[in-house]
Amino acid sequence: xxxxxxxxFHDRSRFLATVLGVSFAVFLIVFxxxxxVGFLQAASRFINASDFDIWITARGVQAFEFGATLEARExxxxxxxxxxxxxxxxxxxxxxxxxxxxxxxVVALVGADSNLGKRFPVPELAETTESRSPDAIxxxxxDRSLIEVASLPAxxxxxxxxxxIEHEIEGFGGFLGVPSLFTSYRNAARYLGVGPDDGMYxxxxxxxxxxxxxxxxxxxxxxxxxxxxTREEFAHKSRMYWVIxxxxxxxxxxxxxxxxxxxxxxxxxxxxxxxxxxxxxxxxLKALGASRVFVARIVLIQSLICGAAGSILGLLAVxxxxxxxxxxxxxxxxxxxxxxxxxxxxxxxxxxxxxASVRSALTVDPGRVxxx
Amino acid sequence: xxxxxxxxxxxxxxxxxxxxxxxxLRGVSxxxxxxxxxxVMGPSGSGKTTLLSLLGCxxxxxxxxxxxxxxxxxxxxASEKTVLRRKKISFVFQAFRLxxxxxxxxxxxxxxxxxxxxxxxxxxMARELLLQFxxxxxxxxxxxxxxxxxxQRVAIARALxxxxxxxxxxxxxASLDAEAGRSICQILRSQVDKNxxxxxxxxxxxxxxxxxxxxxxxxxxxxxxxxxxxHA
Numbered sequence: 001x002x003x004x005x006x007x008x009f010h011d012r013s014r015f016l017a018t019v020l021g022v023s024f025a026v027f028l029i030v031f032x033x034x035x036x037v038g039f040l041q042a043a044s045r046f047i048n049a050s051d052f053d054i055w056i057t058a059r060g061v062q063a064f065e066f067g068a069t070l071e072a073r074e075x076x077x078x079x080x081x082x083x084x085x086x087x088x089x090x091x092x093x094x095x096x097x098x099x100x101x102x103x104x105x106v107v108a109l110v111g112a113d114s115n116l117g118k119r120f121p122v123p124e125l126a127e128t129t130e131s132r133s134p135d136a137i138x139x140x141x142x143d144r145s146l147i148e149v150a151s152l153p154a155x156x157x158x159x160x161x162x163x164x165i166e167h168e169i170e171g172f173g174g175f176l177g178v179p180s181l182f183t184s185y186r187n188a189a190r191y192l193g194v195g196p197d198d199g200m201y202x203x204x205x206x207x208x209x210x211x212x213x214x215x216x217x218x219x220x221x222x223x224x225x226x227x228x229x230t231r232e233e234f235a236h237k238s239r240m241y242w243v244i245x246x247x248x249x250x251x252x253x254x255x256x257x258x259x260x261x262x263x264x265x266x267x268x269x270x271x272x273x274x275x276x277x278x279x280x281x282x283x284x285l286k287a288l289g290a291s292r293v294f295v296a297r298i299v300l301i302q303s304l305i306c307g308a309a310g311s312i313l314g315l316l317a318v319x320x321x322x323x324x325x326x327x328x329x330x331x332x333x334x335x336x337x338x339x340x341x342x343x344x345x346x347x348x349x350x351x352x353x354x355x356a357s358v359r360s361a362l363t364v365d366p367g368r369v370x371x372x
Numbered sequence: 373x374x375x376x377x378x379x380x381x382x383x384x385x386x387x388x389x390x391x392x393x394x395x396x397l398r399g400v401s402x403x404x405x406x407x408x409x410x411x412v413m414g415p416s417g418s419g420k421t422t423l424l425s426l427l428g429c430x431x432x433x434x435x436x437x438x439x440x441x442x443x444x445x446x447x448x449x450a451s452e453k454t455v456l457r458r459k460k461i462s463f464v465f466q467a468f469r470l471x472x473x474x475x476x477x478x479x480x481x482x483x484x485x486x487x488x489x490x491x492x493x494x495x496x497m498a499r500e501l502l503l504q505f506x507x508x509x510x511x512x513x514x515x516x517x518x519x520x521x522x523x524q525r526v527a528i529a530r531a532l533x534x535x536x537x538x539x540x541x542x543x544x545x546a547s548l549d550a551e552a553g554r555s556i557c558q559i560l561r562s563q564v565d566k567n568x569x570x571x572x573x574x575x576x577x578x579x580x581x582x583x584x585x586x587x588x589x590x591x592x593x594x595x596x597x598x599x600x601x602x603h604a
Contacts, residue, residue, distance in 0.1 A: 002478060003471060010473030010514075284469040287430060288530075289458025290486045292451070369430075369469055370421045370542050 004301035007278055021270030022310020025263035026346050030318045030338055032259030038333035039252050042175050043242035044235035051117035052203035053212045055234040057227045062241040067092055072197035074226055081218050083210030088113040089185045091200035093192045098157035099148045108180045111188020121172050121182040135187040136166035142330035143179030158191045173330025268353040271303045275357035282361040287369040292362050299358040307350030311343045376439035378404040378538055378570055383426055383436035396422040398593040407568040411580045414590035420574040421542055428461050428540050429453040458487055462531035466543035468523040470515040476526045477511040480533050487534025501529040521552025528559055541573045557583045
């Protein structure tokens, strides 16, 4: 279809405008999508970082960040349920952090037993060669400027207790607007004034020969005063809480939806305008006897060329933009499938837009060819 | 039985509604014989282009019948009309209507592709047609690089690609100077004489009279009675 290619490349400025329109849409959707995906991941990061199958929380807890204390007996009773082979604890609460320079800062303090999994940020890691004391405090690299420690280890205070910041980790930057500190469960309980045997979250590992849902059902019968959720259920609940019930989450969701719609409109308008620019030529083709398929094929090929070029340009623009954005928004995340989906989606959007615009091309009155 | 190779019978057509309604043709009947060049003249708004649109299957009459290659086109579907147009009819326009992004040879090749489908030799055939019209040195020029006369010759070459028997031309010399206009008149006349095509030319240009086998004059949507010695 030489005509399709020639139409595109003949008027380079129009082609550039079309490609820029599509690439803007792709960029917008990928960026907004990355914000949403990153936010959703961050909302359930700690839950997903654990290897345990079931989470027990106080009744009505909506998200990991807003837990409530559970009594020690709940953990003991859960441990006795058939199928439960291991238990662990985690807690999270806000605390006052006094920096080495004397300034104070509210922090999110996360404590966890060391058996929660390799990915959970706790001081004792079996595989590490670094020497970490069980009561060490860790912080995420993205919070470095707020933690304000000149060198490690550094002596600080948390809720009036002396504490040692010993290591910097990566990948656990939060969206709460306050830095997160990570330590052992025992240490965190001490800082937060929680009884040493009490828990905020009780995590259970289910034996391989047992069904998680059966054990969950059993637990619910035995522990009617608490919520018993699988890891996926609690992660989903936490994500939904943050994205639906909080202003920030709703704004990100709305922005992502609007980004998608705006992208769709931009692509549609751009492709439609591109088709309408050539409407006289389509009328000529029809007058010459070109079939509907012939004309539609030209419009579709033009749209797909613009879609492919716009997608590539948009994705190329996303790479440096995301790199920069990550320095400001540590939790933003572009999963590998998002750009891939976006390429397919943009080609689909271009095809749909071309179908809409091809209607104009196909229904154009061939009689207009006589109007000079 | 009259030859209904290309004809209209009692064709009536109106545009618009209410007070804005314009009766473009009011019972026009005309037969265009095979292998002739017919000239349709008349003032602006007389219905010349509407008649050409009917003959080209681009419009359907409100009443009356249009025959192309003996077929009453009123009864055909839009896609059947498209096929008929593709096989039998070709157009030459006042504004040339060349595809601006294609070279002269590609414009002609596109005409071939539309009529005959994609063919390996379509560029060779397009080249031959353009050579016939003295455009051998302009094959790869885009329309913007051609003079008006050259554009119209490319448009005629495109119209002749695929060898359609009917050629409908709407003011083909209106945008051309005297010399280029005369050249176009000669080219279309030769298509009648050498190839037996049926050519209908709508024009204000009186130069066409010497090249036409007959002249039809339209006035206010009707064929004007012919002066003695002429026939419609």
